[in-house]
Amino acid sequence: MDCSREIEGKQAHDPLFDKIMSKSSRCVFVPGPVIVGAGPSGLAVAACLRSKGFPSMILERSSCIASLWQLKTYDRLRLHLPKQFCELPLMGFPSEFPTYPTKQQFIHYLETYARKFEIRPRFNETVSPADYDKVIGFWRVKTVGKKLEETEYVCRCLVAATGENAEAVVPKIDGMGEFGGDIRHTSHYKSGKEFSGKKVLVVGCGNSGMEVCLDLCNYRAKPSLVVRDTVHVLPREMLGKSTFGLSMCLLKWLPMRLVDRFLLIVSRLMLGDTARLGLERPELGPLELKDLSGKTPVLDVGTLAKIKSGDVKVCPGIKKLKRHTVEFLDGKMENFDAIILATGYKSNVPSWLKEEDMFSEKDGFPKRPFPNGWKGECGLYAVGFTKRGILGASMDAKRIAEDLERCMKEKAAPYDHHQRSVLLLKSSSSSPSP
Structure with a gap:
């Protein structure tokens, strides 16, 4: 589905649209899913989407990818599970890495992963809040930047990837x-x-x-x-x-x-x-x-x-x-x-995602247990909430990409392979640089 074209159509035919959008000091239309969180889960979703030709945008409140690993873990930390159970989709660990990679090796793996799939998150943007606007039929994701500047992102699909370990x-x-x-x-x-x-x-x-x-x-x-x-x-x-x-x-x-x-x-x-x-x-x-x-x-x-x-x-x-x-x-x-x-740690989803159907207000996890908690309504998805580590997050990331591909095929012509490529090029050239 060509999101930017659909938004333009709504703007032309809906007199309320201009009033709704003018509430934000800066508005950005995203021609693909917005992913909240640049940890392993967010990177996995972005890579899976890109492999299928879909553009996406990651919003991250910290200044780097995998901020939990880079900023909030002790020095001697290693992966508790063998590396083959901690791989993200589409790229394994280097063969020379030990069975249980160190913290530094895992961070290097994630940074290499982001470069390979050309994932460039928008750093220092804290989401507060994100909600579904029934009037325009899109998600409105508001962020506050490092200098307190406000931005609103409008998208058809929203992926919660802040995970189980967002807050101590x-x-x-x-x-x-x-x-x-x-x-x-x-x-x-x-x-x-x-x-x-x-x-x-x-x-x-x-x-x-x-x-x-x-x-x-x-x-x-x-x-x-x-x-x-x-x-x-x-x-x-x-x-x-x-x-x-x-x-x-x-x-x-x-x-x-x-x-x-x-x-x-x-x-x-x-x-x-x-x-x-x-x-x-x-x-x-x-x-x-x-x-x-x-x-x-x-x-x-x-x-x-x-x-x-x-x-x-x-x-x-x-x-x-x-x-x-x-x-x-x-x-x-x-x-x-x-x-x-x-x-x-605990999930912080209820603090920024304003919806009542998919996530529990009590613990910030999807209400439906694994393996059915990855998809909600109105284009809402979740990854990294399976209580099964990186392996579970990878499974969810693949499901989300496959589901979006299936949905686009059912919508037929407006989102064929050629137009996905055009959108990908358009988003990479016109999106604000991180």
Whole structure:
């Protein structure tokens, strides 16, 4: 569908159109989908669309692609899954990369990906808000720039690609203002170097919390780990293969509960009884729990050995903070120099997308569970909300591109291959430079 031509038609025949559009200080017509978010999910959608001849525009509030990876992750971070499960569509990792690429290698991969598919996001543009205008039949996406300049983008299709990790989750703990020491989220943690010799309490026993504890140990800090809930800890590799890869292979032949039982038996043999270390396992198996709730099992990279040796101490939940002191739920009190909150992230879609049908106001995720949460009404799509990492985002990106191609074919002649190419050239030459 030739969006610019359709808008021109509406403008010529609708006397209200000029009044509606004049509300914005600057208006840009986008002859293709607008994608909000330049992380791996947004890049994947843009590449899939481009491979089919569709132009698109990415709006990104930060100053770079993959801002979570570039600006808010710790230095020692590596992909927790083997690289073949973290590839974006249409381009694999370099063969010389290790099985578990480093943070720097993954960022290099994403930057190379963006260059290959000529993806040029509009940086430093924060969307607020985006809503569907029934009068003109298009999405109106308003942004605020670095210098508070306002722009409105008008498009037929809108892709929410801000993902599951848009905003840090910072819990409210009684007495936080009295603690006096450093309290920071892992999004502001780089390495344990600045905590050498200090007692540090890490809150949260997911993959990040476990790895931060290991990093602190490597810099001779004295970490303790708050474990507030049950958790599955699995070895990163089993029987010479990645645990994730082995699980995916077994699921092709065996039911999920049987695969879970196998994983727990092998984990018990390799890691021992984690409950004796204060890490009790949930009643549901790791794969079943992941499928139902999205809670990811911890893949151990060495932290468990530090817990066994006493280098990392396991603590119960926090009741209250006092001056450099933490009171735990069991009544015990202990002094700490700093607290690291490995409490995860959340979706921020409800803060900028004004619609009530596709996304839940409560958690910012699509209301329909995987694999049906990628498509909404009126040209609205979602990518990166599957709770299945980059693999799930890649699946959604392909579906979105295929769906738009199917829709255009059903609309027939106005959007044939030649005109898609014309639109692509037009958008690349006339769109504002990033």
